[in-house]
Amino acid sequence: MGKPTLVVLAAGMASRYGSLKQVDGFGPHGESIIDYSIYDAIRAGFGKVVFIIRQEFEQVMRDKFDAKFAGKIEVDYAFQDFNLKKFGVDKEIERTKPWGTAHAVMSAKDVVDGPFCVINADDFYGYDAFQKMADFLTNEVSDTHMSLMGFEVGNTMSDYGYVSRGVCEVNEEGNMESVTERTNIYYVTDDNGNRKIVYEENGVQTELPADARVSMNFWGFTPKVFEVCMDLFPKFVEENGDNPKSEFFIPSIPDYMVKHGMADFKVIPTSSKWFGVTYVEDKPIVQESISKLIADKVYPEKLF
Template structure:
C-alpha cells in the first residue's frame, strides 16, 4: 500500500501576522512550524509532502525546504491562483485573494494520487495527530469513510484576538454530523470574572464549551474528494461572484457529503494542544511551547 501524502496549505498572505509566517523561524535553529509538521509526518509514515502555494512564493519555499528534506520525504509543489478555467469556471472574476482552503486542496489534484492528509502551514498539531491520521489513512479510509482530527476548542484559542474554527457536531458513533465555520471566536469575562469562550454572530455572543470539537483543517481524504469539490465549486463561484471576501472552505465538502449520505467522516479525538501564529504576539508563546517540548524530549533540538 502506498504511503499517505501530506498536503500543506501555505498560500495565505498572513495579513494579521504581518509577514510570511510560512518561513518564519520558531525553533532553536530557525525551524519553521512546517518543519515540525513534516518531521512528525515522516515518523508517522507519510511518504510525500505537497506544498500548495502562490507562484510568487516558490523560490523562497524551495530555498527553505528542498535541500533539508532531500532523501527524507518526496516533495512537490502546487499553485493556487486566480485561473479557474481548469475547474469549469470560464469567466474572469476580480479578487485580491484566492478562493479559500477547499480551492487550495483542489489545486493539488495533479500532485496527489494517494490517500492524503490536509493541514495548515501555520498550525502546530503535534505527533499524536499525525500518528492517528497515518494509521487511519493506511487502515480504515475509503471513499465512503474519511476523517477529521477533532481538537478541543479550548486547546486552540489565541490570547490576542479572535480565531476562526470549524465547530463540529458529532454523533454517538463519533462521526461528523455537521461542521460550521465560525469566524469570530474569542475569550470574554462573565460577571463573576470567569473566562468563557464565545462566538459572535449578528452582534450576539454565543457561548461554546471548552471541550467542543473543532476542525483545525486537519483532514484525511481519498482522491475521490477532488471530484466532489469540483462538482460544488462552479456553483459556489457563480453564487459568490460579487462577494470578494467569499471563500470556499474545506468543511463545505464534508458537510455536503454527510448531509447527502455520500460518506461518513470519523472525528478522531486528540487532546493535543494546538499552537498557532495568527498574530505576531503569538510568536513568543509558540517559541516557548516548542522549547518546552524539546526539553521534554518530544523533539530533538535540531530537526534536520
C-alpha cells in the first residue's frame, strides 16, 4: 500500500475571522497553521496533500505553498463550488454558503485514489495525531474499517467562552457508536473551587469527563466514502435545498455507515492538545501556543 493522502478543508469563507485565515501567519516566520499540519504530515509518512479550496483562491494558495512543498510532498487542488450536476443533482440552487464539509470531501473524488485523512485547515492537531492516523491508514484501514481521531475534550477547551464539539460514544472494541454535537461546552467552578467541564442543553448542565473523546474533524477514510456521499447528497439537497444555511456535514456519513452496518469507525485516542482559530481575537493565543512548542523543541523555529 502506498503512502496515504492528506485532504485539507480550506474552502471556508472566514466570515467571523475577517480574512483568509487559511494562509494567515502564526509562526515566527509567518508560518500558517497549514504549514505546521503539512510538516507533521510529512514526517508522519503522508505522500500527498490535496487542498479543497474555492477556485478564486487558487493562485493565492499556489503562491503560498507550491514552491515551499516542492520535493517534500505532492500537492494537488480540488475546488468546492456550486455546480450540483457533477454530484448527481440535476437542478440549480442559488446560495452563497458552501454545501458543507462532506460536500467539500466529495470535491476531492477525482484526485484521491487511496486511503486518506481529512482535516480542517485552521485547526492545529499536533504530531501525535498525524502519526497515529498515518499508521492506521497504512496498516489497518479498509472499506469496512475506517477511523476518526479522538481528542480528549479537556485538550480542546477555551478559557474565553463555550465551544461546540462532537462527543463520541465509544464501545468496548474502541469503535464509534455515535457522535453527538454538543454546542455549548464550557468550564464551571464548583463551590470547592474545582473547575469542571459541562455541556448545557435545554438549560440543564451535564458534566463531561476531561478525557471524554471528541471529534475535531480529523477522519481516516477510503474512497468508499465518496460513493456513500454521492448516494446521500442528492437526497440531502432534495430535503434541504430550500434552506440556504443547510450543510452536508462529514459526521453524517460515518453515522450512516455505522447504523447501516457498512463499516465501523475506530476512535484513535490521542494526547495531542488541539487549538484553532475562529475569531481574530484567537490569533495571539495561537501564536503563544506555537511559540511554546518551539521553545520546547517540538518544532524548529523555521519549518521549511
